[in-house]
Amino acid sequence: MASIDIRPASMPIDAEEARRLRSARIEKTARWLLPIVIMCAAIVLWDRVCVWYEIPRYILPRPGVVLATLIADAPLLFSSLLVTLRITFLSLLLAVVGGVGLAVLFTQSRLIEMSLFPFAIVLQVTPIVAIFPLINIYVDDQTTKLLLCAWIVAFFPILSNTTLGLNSVDRNLIDYFRLNGASRWQTLWHLRLPAAMPYFLGGLKIAGGLALIGAVVAEFVAGSAGQSSGLASRIIEAGYRLNAPRLFAALILISATGIVIFLVLSLISHLVLRRWHESALKQET
């Protein structure tokens, strides 16, 4: 206890605590600063490599040129982005409706789950590129084709996560609902759906990225027909014309879109779960 007595009043915490505080502060700053620094360094390196090796712009354009193209071609690129976004969000919406709907159906009856789940797996494991030629034959409408494609890719994580969540309810709580004479519907609404929420949101985060991938891939496969005008067809077009700056600009737009989708879904998930779920709690040191 003597150590407490001799400690000066100006230093209320010991060396170990001070070290812990300092490393916590450093980590907090590094979390956002490091990625930015590394990204900037990579861009500078990219620029230097182009200059040092005198790489022609139709093979690897300098970052400045890509940026200039992004601005110059903005009307074209952003209208294409809108087309891709529309497919992405529509298919994500359908994936949520279809995935949650099927999951709810599955939890109503084990038999339905046993019968239908293998089909969902078959859809999931077969590469969409291989399925597309069939869709191309059977479906006429271009938008429907793309939607169907993106939906097939995106709905599985929502289905499997939500099914898992609906079935992961505390046994005692299910007993409690039974004891209170709750109907199937009440148990679903007041117990199973809220309990499945963290699982569903986890699936949604994955599905958001997959819907974008699905939309772009579908467009790639369909794009050769030359009817669609999403970002993927801009990339194909730019590739044919050796317009590398536009190709890069479109690529950057797609990545940025993917990141924004992920961040938005993460934010939604955090806001919904922050009060009660372990995953959204601040980690205690």
Add this chain to the structure above:
Amino acid sequence: MPIPTRFFMSDRSHPLLHLRSIGKTFASGVTALQNVNLTVHDGDFLSLLGPSGCGKSTALRIVAGLSTPTSGIVDWRGAQLKQSDIGFVFQEPTLLPWASVFDNVWLPLRLRGVSRNQASVAIAEVLERVHLTGFENAVPRELSGGMKMRVSIARGLVTRPRILLMDEPFAALDEITRFKLNNDLLELWGERGFTVIFVTHSVFESVFLSNRITVMAAKPGRIFEDLAVDAPYPRTDGFRTSAIYSEICRTTSASLSRAMGVEVRDGVH
């Protein structure tokens, strides 16, 4: 606040329910209960005391209607019991983690179609009784273990049940919290006049709380002995250190040892 004296309005001449030769055998072949006969009187505080695997929780689930007996019947003596007449408190608090304290206590009423507004008076009252006024908007993870259990008890009592079934409700709590909740539970029982069946593996807890202890033996689960706890209510902290308390604890422990001794002998054969 003086403790109201309803004590032993418990009408011994008025049985609330009979368990008649209840047996339960699981599909695995394990016999959880064998020929259990038990009468619970109106206003009883009955403890089911026994070692793990003696079927005390199974017996409670059968009384609650959560489990069907393989043989025998649960006879409610013609009492027109509604579902809201049975309250159940689990070993874990078993709350909805996403819902506030208020909404958790509202749940049993909500499932019966009572609106938030209609329920609010009853909820406020029962929360006040378990000393949780002011915590209406907290979610379970913001509460301590003892407070969560209080919410669970409030939820069990908000429907004003005639019988409260408690399955080792305080087993996971520290001793100080458990003593406090024991006192509060007795006070509530004294005030409101419901019947309690309390499953526990603690001799001391069962003696402190109950007016009757049914000692059970395992393999197969059955009733070993029925003991009356002849100590007056109200029982407060003073009772825990009294001579009569330790005397009853001694006889109850002896009974429990004999119940477990029977099991060991059976096991050898």
